Amino acid sequence: MSLDAVLARIDADLPAATERLFELLRIPSISTDPAYKDECRRAAEWLVADLATIGVEAGLRDTPGHPMVVGHVPGDGPHVLFYGHYDVQPVDPLELWDRDPFDPALEDTESGRVIRARGSSDDKGQLMTFVEACRAWHAETGRMPCRITFFFEGEEESGSPSLVPFLKENAEELRADVALICDTTLYGTETPAIVTMLRGLLGEEVEITGPDRDLHSGFFGGPAMNPIRVLTRILGNLHDDAGRVTVPGFYDGVPDLDPGLRSRWDALGFDPTGFLGSVGLGLAAGEAEHSALEQIWSRPTAEINGILGGYTGAGFKTVLPSRASAKVSFRLVGDQDPLAIRDSFRAWVRDQVPEDCKVTFRDHGASGASVMATDHPAFEQARQALSAEWPQEAAYIGAGGSIPVAGHFKSVLDTDAMLIGFAKDDDQIHSPNEKYDLDSFHRGIRSWARILDALA
Amino acid sequence: MSLDAVLARIDADLPAATERLFELLRIPSISTDPAYKDECRRAAEWLVADLATIGVEAGLRDTPGHPMVVGHVPGDGPHVLFYGHYDVQPVDPLELWDRDPFDPALEDTESGRVIRARGSSDDKGQLMTFVEACRAWHAETGRMPCRITFFFEGEEESGSPSLVPFLKENAEELRADVALICDTTLYGTETPAIVTMLRGLLGEEVEITGPDRDLHSGFFGGPAMNPIRVLTRILGNLHDDAGRVTVPGFYDGVPDLDPGLRSRWDALGFDPTGFLGSVGLGLAAGEAEHSALEQIWSRPTAEINGILGGYTGAGFKTVLPSRASAKVSFRLVGDQDPLAIRDSFRAWVRDQVPEDCKVTFRDHGASGASVMATDHPAFEQARQALSAEWPQEAAYIGAGGSIPVAGHFKSVLDTDAMLIGFAKDDDQIHSPNEKYDLDSFHRGIRSWARILDALA
Structure with missing residues (x-):
């Protein structure tokens, strides 16, 4: 069965996949600071080049701000739109980082091996889980399990000013049967989640x-x-x-x-005590x-x-x-x-x-907030695929963060979105010393390989 | 009469006096920022060298912070302690300055010719009014009209941490019949003032x-x-x-x-309307x-x-x-x-x-606040001398700023202080584009020449 072969290839390819992610993490694509405009473009160009290596015809699409990356690959079965963002948060206060935020490294910590860098979790590491799953499918079978449109944004951390106009102008090209968004967390270390409510x-x-x-x-x-x-x-x-x-x-x-x-x-x-205790607090302030x-x-x-x-x-x-x-x-x-x-x-x-x-x-x-239509069959297919990969059954959860793109996909493209991510609450995204667990990266790639198989 | 000759010499020497002040203004002696420590010392050294040119034996006196400058010159009559500070405020936001804060220049404005630079009014320009008055007395008569101790501090803009310990250690040397402090404003463009209440x-x-x-x-x-x-x-x-x-x-x-x-x-x-209107406000907020x-x-x-x-x-x-x-x-x-x-x-x-x-x-x-003993005879002598120089009679006033040194002179040295200054409310001290009116500088020098004559 080709899924097993794809998963085995993912395991074998993990060191090379990590090195590819490091290349992307080395680009300081801080979208909110005009000083990093060229670096944002460089990150987009890196993605176009990387997609080409797995048979995806992709290109840069200019906007009044940072460019979009859009790539297409044909396939049988449903049309899937995958979204991630290549821009990252500012790094200040820089003096609180233990290393250069744009010099990624693997570090062994008490809770396992982590990838340390700005953007490792939010969102470069996450978006690359999907790209690497596609790479494994392509390498093993010579094709993708379904039709995929790749869509990467470079303004997520600065309010996505170009997103809605771009979606409107390219609605026919981007409309899909279901959207996949990889920018959220696991529910727990062993429990994956699909977010169905977003603030x-x-x-x-x-x-x-x-x-x-x-x-x-x-x-x-x-x-x-x-x-x-x-x-x-x-x-x-x-x-x-x-x-x-x-x-x-x-x-x-x-x-x-x-x-x-x-x-x-x-x-x-x-x-709640453990959640707040992890950041030195004890009383819910809301x-x-x-x-x-x-x-x-x-x-x-x-x-x-x-x-x-x-x-x-x-x-x-x-x-x-x-x-x-x-x-x-x-x-x-x-x-x-x-x-x-x-x-x-x-x-x-x-x-x-x-x-x-x-x-x-x-x-x-x-x-505005988003509430997903969980009666779409893709939700249950994905939940079961996730549950097969992780020790615990996958959960439908809410999320405190705001990922407006899910609402825009619904309102502009009429495409429902599934938000599936492998980040953890302690990833310190938007803070100094951001990290992404190597296990999140590895199981994340395997999860997408399974989900693509299930959706196809 | 030698006062007239001294005043005439002051008038003739004004361009040279201005150039001397410019030399001092070019030294960025920002006391609150450790990066400017050496510049503070350089300003103190400049003062020592300048005092030597008018026959004052002065020296640097180290403290845990920036050095004091103390100089003595013998003379008949009362012993006068003169105080000013050679440190200046930080200059940020630098982008709001119309020129380099440490590149002084004369500028013609609607209200007359001004000296533009950080410290021009607070307090380098003011302290030099006294030094220049002494220079004129020395040049014209070969001596000072009375015994003078010069005392310059370099930490006034950063809370004067070394001041009280220094006064205590050197009380015998610094105690005088009256202290003169030049760090305050005129009451009005034509009305000089002696401050008798300080917050x-x-x-x-x-x-x-x-x-x-x-x-x-x-x-x-x-x-x-x-x-x-x-x-x-x-x-x-x-x-x-x-x-x-x-x-x-x-x-x-x-x-x-x-x-x-x-x-x-x-x-x-x-x-009050004009006062607040000068800075774009209209209602008293206190x-x-x-x-x-x-x-x-x-x-x-x-x-x-x-x-x-x-x-x-x-x-x-x-x-x-x-x-x-x-x-x-x-x-x-x-x-x-x-x-x-x-x-x-x-x-x-x-x-x-x-x-x-x-x-x-x-x-x-x-x-704490200071309230001066206006029954000391020097107050009325100085008030009359000031009134002779300026178009309007000199006033006894309060001041909103805090010049703690006056209180310390009283409590540590048992010396009463007279606060006489020539700054104006629109000098923008502590703000971008600080200035000192050339007229303040000129009449300020002449005022001190008259006051020294009156006290002697």
Whole structure:
């Protein structure tokens, strides 16, 4: 049976597959920082060249931002659209990394061997699990088990500004029977998962301007309004004492958790103490009346992701600054309307800005939550294929992160998406010392080989 | 009469005096940033060499921080201790400067000719007014009109950590009949002033730590406590709706304004609208029940001088950061006890930090307010000398800035201080594009020549 041969080839080819991934990880494709524009293009070009080696006709597709990579390979059976992103998060604070983020290495840790590098887990390592599964199928059988379209984006970490226009312009080419997205985590070390609920994301930047220049707090402190005072006062009211977000109308469209889903989630035996303890915390900080797991998978949040104002260098400077700013994001669920929440947030801020100060907003993307149609037969085929590879049965779960592409595939292409990933909660994505377990990479490749076989 | 000859020499020597000041301004003596340690020493050495040219035997005096400069010159009459500081503020944000901050130039502006450079007003330009007055006396008469001790510090912009120990160790050498401090402003363009009330300063840095690493707000947003949320919530409560500081006991020791002083201040015709309008503001933001002038001269304040947390670069990063920090300063008046307020502030913060988070504090100096003994005869002698030089009569005023050295001279040396300066409110000290009016420099030199004559 060819699946067994494909799996055996994957096992034998793992060192070479790892070295190919290292080549991609060495490219610092930080999409949010304009200084790395050329590196993003270089990562896209690397993918085009690598796809060519497995018989996939792929090309770069320019956008106003970083290019897309699209490749096609014919095959019998259903048409599968595979999505991953080749861009990575910034690496600061660089001094907290134990090694160069773009000099990947295998490291032996207490919990096994890991691939250490920025992007190893999010998302280069994950997207390469699928490419390597296809490589093994191609090498072993001379063809792919089904028709596949490869679609790699380079702006996922910077709000995907080109994604929807690109999907609209190329809808006929990209529409498929099912989409596969590899950008999520396992449920547990031995338990794979298919994500069926994803939170949406709204990103906003707020800047308060008080005096028209930086002032000396001795001369002006007292009468002159300090924009940091204004900003902290507003953002300090973003949550009430029970952890609820105070922006008017914020909870419109937030559904109650389905009792059946809640009991399946309860059966997963999630351990909030261990989850928070792993990062040095002990108390769930979100809405008091919801469990930690519900808070992550099914409740909306507001977070201040960055704040800056005045003098923040060494020592002290008694400046009364002209400006202060913050980046705020909202995770959204159910039918929450990102654009209505943006409007309400901006109005709520404006209402609290003193007459003397100005406020400006910058839009950093807005996408609603996604809930997948698990009655599509591909879901159960994939779940069984995953369960065959891993020690524990695969679970349908929610996910706290936002992968707006799943919603866009549905709304623009009318294509349902399955989110299957092999990352772990301790991968430190978006943080220093990001890693991807070698076991995630290896079993991930094997999982896709099985899923392609099952879907075909 | 030799005063007239001295004044004429000052007028003739102004271009050369300006060039000497430029030499000092070219040295980037930023005391708060360790990278500029050698430059601070270089500025001190420049002063020693310059004092030698006017017959003052001066030397560098090492401290654990930046060196002091002390020089003596004999003379008849009272012993005068002159103080200035040769260190300057940091220059960031550098992109808001119209020229290199350490490449001084004369510029013609709508309000006259100015010297543009970091430190031109605070305090190199001011301290050189006194040195140039002495130079003219020395050149014209071969001696100084009275016994003078020159005392220059290099840590004024970084909390003066070495000052009090140095004063204690050298009290016999530095004790004088009166101290002159040149680090304050004119009351108005044509109205000189002697400051008789100075606010004190307490500097504190607060850092909140939540999770033990930076987290992805998708995975952890909700259950994991965000330290920026904690920090903004606390600092957002630092003032109440009426602009009063909420730290318990903060107003202990704040005196009511003396009715006599209030009526003298009222007579100055201060224009709060014009004052705030000059920096793009219109409403006094401090305690609602006090006038803007009272807020600056006689009321205590709390200001957030800097805040930093999470991702603050270009674009967006959905990080839930491990830490957030702020620099907070308090301007103090009357008998407010800086150490008691530090304790109260720290307890007030600690009470609001959730069980799950940690808080650490860093001390950035603490000094009480100063009220001068205006019945010392030197005050009226100096006031009359100033009134002779300027179009308007000199005023006794308060000052919002903190010049702790005046209090230390009194407590350690038992020497009363007169604060006389020629800076203007629009000098943009501590801000980009700092300047010092050439007229301030010129009349400042002439003022000191007159004051030395009057005191002698």
